[in-house]
Amino acid sequence: MMPLFRANLALTFKGLIRLPGFWVPTILFPAMLYAFFGAHNAGEGPQAVYAVASFAVYAVLGVAFFQFGVSIAEDRQSAFATWQRSLPGGPAPIWAARLCAALVFSTAAVLLVLVAAAVVGGLSLDPATQLRLLAACLLLAVPATFMGTALGYLVSGHSAVAIANLVFLPQAYLGGLWVPPQSLPAQIDAISHWTPTRHMGEVAWAVVGATPIPPASLLAVAVFTVGFIALTWVAYHRDRRRRFS
């Protein structure tokens, strides 16, 4: 299994690293957005720290949507992916390599947000808080990833980028990742509580604020995770039936 994992890891990383059009915007855009708008809008004090957490979650979400959502949708239409199916070894090493790549790119994207927070926002988060935020983001990458995979198996390669943006950007706004939830209009705030991103945000805000994570948000993140896994499972099998049965 290890040689196959290594082979897939090399294929995945080389493929992505040599495609700056993918990774530069994916890992740079959240930090850029934070530097241009997030830092300025948040001002100073605790809100500034919450903004860093918000954009860190936004960064993880971007990697999940674009690395998993879009790339899976495109793969489903590629003859290369069909040829990969003809190789012995099964899909597990391919998936493990993709997950690894997603975690690495998520980490890079979160670290860039932290760098932007220090350089542009003038914030000096202590290392323990930064580590806690990074750990929380990597855990939150799990539901985000399954959201991406579900999308990847539900939409076609041609429409994947448009639909990913259509889901991703409203999710970020509704979840209070761009604008603090307190500043959202009342109706939007009411909707916000039903989005996974709001609860992902709540987890990250509690981590940087050193306050207990709201149990309702933890439960909601768990429920959304299970829901997205189930949706991925159903979409994956539907896709297999269509293409290979």
Add this chain to the structure above:
Amino acid sequence: MFARSPSSTLAIEAEGLNKRFGNVQALQGFSLSLRPGEALGLIGTNGAGKSTALKLLQGLRVPDSGRAAIFGQPAGSSGAKSRVGITPQNADFPEQMTPREMLSYAAAHFQTPKPMTELIEAFGLNRIIDRRMGGFSGGESRRVALALAFVGNPLLVFLDEPTSGLDTDGQEMFQAYARAYADAGGSLLLTSHHWDEIEQICDRIVMIDQGKQILEGALDDIRRRAGRSRVSFAMAEDTDLPAWLIEGFTFDSGRWHAIAADSDALVRRLIRDLPRCRDLQITPLDLKETVAQLRKELAA
């Protein structure tokens, strides 16, 4: 140089395969067997069912009914995949990767892969082995696809239109390698629209039409079954030709041609009625003509 097939088990054993896509019955009771060390050409017009048959045998599709086994292992199982090499008909490789990286990637999936140097040499990859595949021509991509089919040192190779888009050098290179592979005991299933390629590589053909096998046999047997030859001759242009000749012959490239069951009788008649005919030749039919002839007889 090549892995040898175990002689006791059939390389491919498919029985009664049926597959329907919506209203289209792509395969109807299709059966096929391939002995180890045999090279089989699967032929048929576009939409005849060749690609569907290949997909079922490769385990990339599941039959509605029937069964397919590769060296005794269910098609598509890990045991079957580890013995098989496949070249995709349409190879859209990741543009950022090089052929060397792709060959290494594929080799990692097999116990005893072929040395990369052998594949580079055999498929003329020297110039392009470390170039990213983004700017490759169709022929260059095809060479990589062919090398990938053999990288795992497979006992059986599926080659779907292997030389489409390949230049003459590449075609010759591939044909020599494929023939050497079969001669060394490798099994091979080839689909191609190049009849000369099938004649060059294959020992046996199966013809498929509307999802059904309509013709099967060793190349020599098929030629014997057709029992025809081509009779051709040249003639001065101002010669008056008898009506029977104009009806039975076609004129092409300065010569008159006919396919005859009894070529001796035809030649005798030509000499009697057309004493001025020149360069009279009797040649065996090529595979394309033989198959066309047999199809005509089957249809009748």
